[in-house]
Amino acid sequence: xxxxxxxxxxxxxxxxxxxxxxxxxxxxxxxxxxxxxxxxxxxxxxxxxxxxxxxxxxxxxxxxxxxxxxxxxxxxxxxxxxxxxxxxxxxxxxxxxxxxxxxxxxxxxxxxxxxxxxxxxxxxxxxxxxxxxxxxxxxxxxxxxxxxxxxxxxxxxxxxxxxxxxxxxxxxxxxxxxxxxxxxxxxxxxxxxxxxxxxxxxxxxxxxxxxxxxxxxxxxxxxxxxxxxxxxxxxxxxxxxxxxxxxxxxxxxxxxxxxxxxxxxxxxxxxxxxx
Amino acid sequence: xxxxxxxxxxxxxxxxxxxxxxxxxxxxxxxxxxxxxxxxxxxxxxxxxxxxxxxxxxxxxxxxxxxxxxxxxxxxxxxxxxxxxxxxxxxxxxxxxxxxxxxxxxxxxxxxxxxxxxxxxxxxxxxxxxxxxxxxxxxxxxxxxxxxxxxxxxxxxxxxxxxxxxxxxxxxxxxxxxxxxxxxxxxxxxxxxxxxxxxxxxxxxxxxxxxxxxxxxxxxxxxxxxxxxxxxxxxxxxxxxxxxxxxxxxxxxxxxxxxxxxxxxxxxxxxxxxxxxxxxxxxxxxxxxxxxxxxxxxxxxxxxxxxxxxxxxxxxxxx
Numbered sequence: 339x340x341x342x343x344x345x346x347x348x349x350x351x352x353x354x355x356x357x358x359x360x361x362x363x364x365x366x367x368x369x370x371x372x373x374x375x376x377x378x379x380x381x382x383x384x385x386x387x388x389x390x391x392x393x394x395x396x397x398x399x400x401x402x403x404x405x406x407x408x409x410x411x412x413x414x415x416x417x418x419x420x421x422x423x424x425x426x427x428x429x430x431x432x433x434x435x436x437x438x439x440x441x442x443x444x445x446x447x448x449x450x451x452x453x454x455x456x457x458x459x460x461x462x463x464x465x466x467x468x469x470x471x472x473x474x475x476x477x478x479x480x481x482x483x484x485x486x487x488x489x490x491x492x493x494x495x496x497x498x499x500x501x502x503x504x505x506x507x508x509x510x511x512x513x514x515x516x517x518x519x520x521x522x523x524x525x526x527x528x529x530x531x532x533x534x535x536x537x538x539x540x541x542x543x544x545x546x547x548x549x550x551x552x553x554x555x556x557x558x559x560x561x562x563x564x565x566x567x568x569x570x571x572x573x574x575x576x577x578x579x580x581x582x583x584x585x586x587x588x589x590x591x592x593x594x595x596x597x598x599x600x601x602x603x604x605x606x607x608x609x610x611x612x613x
Numbered sequence: 614x615x616x617x618x619x620x621x622x623x624x625x626x627x628x629x630x631x632x633x634x635x636x637x638x639x640x641x642x643x644x645x646x647x648x649x650x651x652x653x654x655x656x657x658x659x660x661x662x663x664x665x666x667x668x669x670x671x672x673x674x675x676x677x678x679x680x681x682x683x684x685x686x687x688x689x690x691x692x693x694x695x696x697x698x699x700x701x702x703x704x705x706x707x708x709x710x711x712x713x714x715x716x717x718x719x720x721x722x723x724x725x726x727x728x729x730x731x732x733x734x735x736x737x738x739x740x741x742x743x744x745x746x747x748x749x750x751x752x753x754x755x756x757x758x759x760x761x762x763x764x765x766x767x768x769x770x771x772x773x774x775x776x777x778x779x780x781x782x783x784x785x786x787x788x789x790x791x792x793x794x795x796x797x798x799x800x801x802x803x804x805x806x807x808x809x810x811x812x813x814x815x816x817x818x819x820x821x822x823x824x825x826x827x828x829x830x831x832x833x834x835x836x837x838x839x840x841x842x843x844x845x846x847x848x849x850x851x852x853x854x855x856x857x858x859x860x861x862x863x864x865x866x867x868x869x870x871x872x873x874x875x876x877x878x879x880x881x882x883x884x885x886x887x888x889x890x891x892x893x894x895x896x897x898x899x900x901x902x903x904x905x906x907x908x909x910x911x912x913x914x915x916x917x918x919x920x921x922x923x924x925x926x927x928x929x930x931x932x
Contacts, residue, residue: 372916378792383792386792409916409917412918412920413917413918416918416919416924417918419924449917452920453920455925456920456922456924456925457924459925460925460927485920491922492922492925495922522919522921522923523921526922526923562923563923566926
């Protein structure tokens with residue numbers, strides 16, 4: 339009887355679930371800061387998002403959590419760029435790019451380099467953008483990584499800004515091929531392809547990829563990209579001699595611009611319509 | 614045989630008998646008290662019902678009327694129609710159970726409380742007779758309760774999911790509302806200072822006005838005396854006007870004070886609103902982790918913001 343009781347007790351002990359260890363306070367604070375930053379970014383409060391990403395970066399640094407340091411630094415750079423604070427965005431990326439001691443993963447390094455390339459290109463530092471994009475491409479292992487299409491798109495834009503439209507078109511085509519399920523990058527590639535064709539004087543041929551980009555961007559629901567597509571379409575249609583289509587695209591882009599409360603772009607478009 | 618010494622054990626038998634008598638009386642009093650507490654001395658009237666299934670019913674189970682214990686289950690016997698259950702209700706309470714009443718099997722605290730027989734009073738005007746047969750409503754099984762809950766909860770969960778989806782699509786995060794609220798609260802001290810400054814300015818203006826009024830009145834009096842009361846109606850009108858201005862300034866000061874009090878009262882309300890919103894956020898966070906909803910709230914990716922090559926095109930397409 340005693341043996342039976344001992345066996346039952348042993349089985350009950352074996353079946354018992356151990357109490358899950360409590361998460362350390364600093365880790366839970368880091369997760370909370372990251373969560374709040376993401377929520378602010380989603381809601382469009384970029385200043386608050388930047389504040390919480392900076393806080394998360396500080397906590398991740400204190401915890402020597404390399405992956406969290408890189409992730410928060412990259413996110414901080416994105417939000418700072420959205421705020422127009424390009425120097426702060428560059429400084430945030432320095433936490434990854436200028437720190438040889440911390441063992442960041444190859445993926446995080448690639449993300450940081452790509453972000454730096456995008457940032458440099460946005461302020462027209464074409465040379466620096468080309469260098470950072472090349473470094474990211476080298477790390478992308480023969481363009482087999484998930485960021486292949488993004489890298490190719492950045493390179494295509496670099497070529498376009500450097501007045502090498504034919505090479506830009508080729509790279510944009512490759513970016514569209516590598517985009518896979520990433521509809522945003524496929525749309526970016528098609529837009530760049532349309533711009534490259536327009537720059538080469540093939541304005542009629544530019545319409546088709548731009549229309550495909552517009553359709554994708556409307557599905558994605560990003561008004562900035564829709565505005566860019568419509569603006570490029572109006573230019574291409576105008577250059578192709580289709581004044582009516584150009585006017586239609588201009589009016590549509592003006593409506594989008596007004597809806598976005600983008601006064602500057604709206605006034606530019608109004609000036610174009612008055613011509 | 615040893616003889617007991619005289620004196621020490623004198624009247625021993627009497628003492629033992631007295632002790633036994635007292636002990637007996639105490640025991641009888643205790644038993645009587647228990648019997649009284651158990652209602653043995655109360656007249657109890659039987660009523661009964663027949664149920665096809667007596668699962669969950671036991672002898673001694675309390676019988677309640679409006680949540681108040683009025684009796685207990687005294688007997689259960691198998692009959693042709695199922696089980697005949699006899700309830701003994703304290704006689705005084707029988708007059709409160711009208712004809713048409715029925716019994717139901719219930720639990721005191723929802724699903725997990727103690728089982729009781731609950732008498733639901735009928736609409737009749739006369740009380741139930743002793744030994745009356747009443748209807749019985751058996752309790753619902755846990756599976757029925759779960760089914761019922763599921764029937765009611767599933768549409769609610771769907772609505773919550775739809776609402777969350779809409780909220781997310783519209784970009785109106787609760788956090789944004791909180792931020793707006795927090796911004797308003799942050800501005801409150803500045804508003805408070807502005808109101809206080811307004812009140813102080815009003816007080817200063819009132820003092821100056823009073824001083825000037827007095828001076829003006831003196832001047833008017835001097836003029837009036839110089840003119841030898843040639844224009845007394847004019848003087849009276851001037852005094853009345855000055856009093857009106859003074860009263861208006863007083864009203865302004867009072868309004869300022871009321872605004873200050875209102876702001877003080879509003880502060881805790883806003884604090885409570887923020888606290889309530891934060892708690893709602895916590896509840897939502899907890900709800901997101903619960904199984905039926907968790908699938909709807911899975912975060913996409915690894916918490917990274919999108920690395921989008923469109924951002925390289927910085928000219929004119931800022932967020």
